[in-house]
Amino acid sequence: KAGVTQTPRYLIKTRGQQVTLSCSPISGHRSVSWYQQTPGQGLQFLFEYFSETQRNKGNFPGRFSGRQFSNSRSEMNVSTLELGDSALYLCASTQEYGADTQYFGPGTRLTVL
Amino acid sequence: QKEVEQNSGPLSVPEGAIASLNCTYSDRGSQSFFWYRQYSGKSPELIMFIYSNGDKEDGRFTAQLNKASQYVSLLIRDSQPSDSATYLCAGKDDKIIFGKGTRLHILP
Numbered sequence: 001k002a003g004v005t006q007t008p009r010y011l012i013k014t015r016g017q018q019v020t021l022s023c024s025p026i027s028g029h030r031s032v033s034w035y036q037q038t039p040g041q042g043l044q045f046l047f048e049y050f051s052e053t054q055r056n057k058g059n060f061p062g063r064f065s066g067r068q069f070s071n072s073r074s075e076m077n078v079s080t081l082e083l084g085d086s087a088l089y090l091c092a093s094t095q096e097y098g099a100d101t102q103y104f105g106p107g108t109r110l111t112v113l
Numbered sequence: 114q115k116e117v118e119q120n121s122g123p124l125s126v127p128e129g130a131i132a133s134l135n136c137t138y139s140d141r142g143s144q145s146f147f148w149y150r151q152y153s154g155k156s157p158e159l160i161m162f163i164y165s166n167g168d169k170e171d172g173r174f175t176a177q178l179n180k181a182s183q184y185v186s187l188l189i190r191d192s193q194p195s196d197s198a199t200y201l202c203a204g205k206d207d208k209i210i211f212g213k214g215t216r217l218h219i220l221p
Contacts, residue, residue, distance in 0.1 A: 033209075041213075042201075042211055042212065042213035042214060043157065043201060043211040043214075044211070045208050045209055045210070045211075056207060056208055058208060090156055090157075100145055100147070100162050100205070101159060101162075102159065103158075103159075104156035104157050104158065105156060106155075106156055107156050
């Protein structure tokens with residue numbers, strides 16, 4: 001079974017731009033969570049989607065948003081990029097909402113210049 | 114502010130010895146606790162989770178939970194060089210909160 005895939009793997013943007021990241025969960029997994037990982041703040045929860053609905057949200061500004069499609073694939077969007085948004089963005093999937101065994105994708109490395 | 118605290122390390126342990134990783138958490142509402150391993154340049158992978166006070170063993174790994182002390186630990190027996198990685202502790206109530214990780218270095 002294929003693992004969680006994320007595209008693109010690397011991205012360079014400039015301040016003020018917006019970016020969209022994509023995540024395809026493991027086949028049969030219906031819940032997708034997004035995380036931001038930085039050296040200073042560590043791994044931080046952004047949001048979780050299940051059945052095309054955001055079920056949970058971390059403490060990030062409204063510039064960070066996401067959505068989930070009927071095939072469970074998910075996208076996250078960051079608008080008006082700031083230098084501090086440079087990070088590794090990880091997506092993880094679980095079979096069901098709230099399940100504890102989550103599998104992480106390889107991540108998207110975003111650099112904001 | 115809900116927090117999970119870990120010593121950043123590095124923790125150096127000789128090969129074959131027991132590595133002990135510790136974590137404290139502030140949210141008494143946390144119900145489940147997790148240990149993830151993250152190799153440099155890779156994404157985290159789940160080692161094990163624990164819900165109940167006491168020990169939970171899986172192969173060379175033992176997780177220990179003490180809810181009264183708000184303390185979680187991970188023991189790695191017979192440490193191998195391949196165990197060298199950053200270990201992330203996490204607690205979950207409605208949301209999962211990760212510690213910043215402990216770097217473990219197994220000395221051959």
